[in-house]
Amino acid sequence: MSKDVYITGAAMTPFGRHTGTLAPELAQAAILRAMDDAGVQPKDIQAIYCANVLGGMILGQVIVRDLGFNGIPVYNVENACASGATAVHLARHAMLAEQYETVLVFGIEQLTALGGGTIPLQRNDAMTDLYATAGMVLPAVYAMRGTRFIAERGASPRDLAAVAVKNRRHGALNEYAQQRKETTLDEVLASRMIADPLTLLQCCPSQVDGSAAVVLSTKRGSANKPVKVLSSAVVSGLREGARDDILDAEITARAARVSYEQAGLSPKDVDVVELHDAFTIAELLYYEALGLAAHGEAVSLLHSGATALGGRQPVNPSGGLLAKGHPLGATGVAQMVELTWQLQGRAGARQVEGAKVGLAQCTGGGIAGVDHAASSVHLLGV
Structure with missing residues (x-):
């Protein structure tokens, strides 16, 4: 190899x-x-x-x-x-x-x-999964995480909504995004409640x-500057215990550790990130799981401007799933398309200047008793 x-x-x-x-x-x-x-x-x-x-x-x-x-x-x-x-x-x-x-x-x-x-968690018979049998849907799963985050981290609904404001601002610059209109904190919070505390504009579009x-x-090619796949990790969720923390995003943290180790890099080496922001709370949790922020520092990182275009480590310059949309099978590949364009300097108005290393993170599937069914982290570089 x-x-x-x-x-x-x-x-x-x-x-x-x-x-x-x-x-x-x-x-x-x-x-x-x-x-x-x-x-x-x-x-x-x-x-x-x-x-x-x-x-x-x-x-x-x-x-x-x-x-x-x-x-x-x-x-x-x-x-x-x-x-x-x-x-x-x-x-x-x-x-x-x-x-x-x-x-x-x-x-x-x-x-x-x-x-x-909403997207069904499982399409099989009722004996397959407890969550599916109970009618659990992903907005509810993430709403529970959002509620816990607000209670335990001293955060507010406005902190979650700020993720949507940032990513919709980025999406307005992306001609491939479904949602290309900027929004305000008040507009996000006033949009229809989906699963408290998540309002409509805090959930990725389901019709896309x-x-x-x-x-x-393995050949570098000549059409454009080639982008090297520095590392690739895909892991499955672990069976959760009674004391496991739903804010931990353990599966993503584990995939990130594998990917960083493969590439011989650390979070500070990453210049641009495309992550799985299906709901606003997810982006905040993944800041910490990916090592972009220390435990409890996700909100501070967001409000510092570091993850916005022009910041130290822009996250979801494409607009992410919240603005670009989330056609399930296409999302993970689209993240890598965006990072390829960023690393080649072809991202237009949303270009992250001088980007050399990009990280793509994508989770998949909700089943009873685990964090997620799967999580992937890829590092790309030039």
Whole structure:
């Protein structure tokens, strides 16, 4: 496992409602743009990884059937919201094992096809999971964390709402984001209550379609400045005990430790972060889990301006899930597209100047008795 793996091409579709567009059409748009970005043809691709959560069986094969890939392996990857990141992780492992030199990884989701509502924790029978049986939904899970955070950390609902204000400000600069309108603290707090203390503008949009794609290669390529995948970690949740802290985000902290160790880096080496802010409270918890803030210092870090554009370590310059949107299978790949553009100096008005190292963090799945089902942390660098 001595070869380096690079992102040599990156692309995505705008996230939003793509009425009248089929999921394969969305995915194909991202795929073709990423390949053009990398300067490769179908004959150069040796394997394909398709990340998707709710699109059904063999979606990858359906999407690439007419693109001229000539029977190469297609792997369909589902790992809840971490599906896209997991697909990159698996592809990188195959390349480090010298199975492939150049592969395509893409994520796709069309949530508007579901007709609205919250994403189900489980779609299986009632015996599968206690939370699913009880009707637990993710806004409720994060609302409990938010309530506990406010009670134990001396925080207020305005502190949580400030995350949405920051990320919507960033999203207004991103032509790929679903929500491109800035908001104020008062507007966030006055929006419809979803699960106390989380209001509508503190939850990522549930009606969103989109796709993202990257070309990975052990060859540096020549189309654009290649971005090296410095490390990749995917871990599963541990069984929780009665005294476990729901504010701990243990699974993400564990994935981050693995990823930092692989890369030989520490949190202070990171210049830009794309993290899984499905709800405002999540960003604050992940500041601490990723080592960006010490325990109990997340709110102070946010209000210092360090995680805003122009700050020391901008977090979610894309607008994050709160503004960009969260088409499940595409999210993890889209985070890496954003970081690739940032590290190549191609992010336009939201560019983080001088960025050399980027971190992408994505969690996935809620099941009874664990923090999350999966968490991934990747470090990218130039």
